[in-house]
Structures are given as structure tokens and as C-alpha cells.
Amino acid sequence: MARTRHLQQRMSQRGINLELLEFARQFGEPNQDKVVLNRKGLGRLLEAIRGFERTAKKALDKGGIVVVEDGEALITTYRLDSYVRRKGRRSKRSRH
Helix, strand or coil: CCCCCCHHHHHHHHHHHHHHHHHHHCCCEECCCCECCCHHHHHHHHHHHHHHHHHHHHHCCCEEEEECCCCCCCEEEEEEHHHCCCCCCCCCCCCC
């Protein structure tokens, strides 16, 4: 999106960098022709981030998660490191 000279001047004067600007645009609430990221919205965002972190840690403790799906149907799930495929080979014991 194009940035006007006015915007660049105000960003410089107010100590708002492009990263903060994009952050507000991504997570703020639209209000007519504005996007507002206030304390309440930031609090909700931080709580959601903490929730994502808790969930990511649980998945990490399991070594990763696999979900098998077919179209919209969820078929099964398992830990990433729990599945060992034999690739059709027999073990040495079963050949005798």
C-alpha cells in the first residue's frame, strides 16, 4: 500500500515504525476509515499468543502431531514419532 509523505512525517514524529503500523493493521479493529489497536485489543492478542504457546508446547512434548484427513473428514491422528512403516519387508525371523 502506498504511504504518503504526511504518514511518513507523522511516523517519524511519533516514533511509530513500519512494523508497528503493519501490526496495528493486522490485529486492530476496523472503525469506519480507521484501524484501532487499543489496550483491550492488545490484551486479547497477548492472551491468544499465550494460548498458542501452551498448545505448541504440548505438541512439542509429543514430538509433533500428524492428522490424517480425506477432504473435510478427519480420519485419525497420532504422534509424529510413533509411526514406523515397514515398507512391505518381512523381518528376518518371519522368513523361517
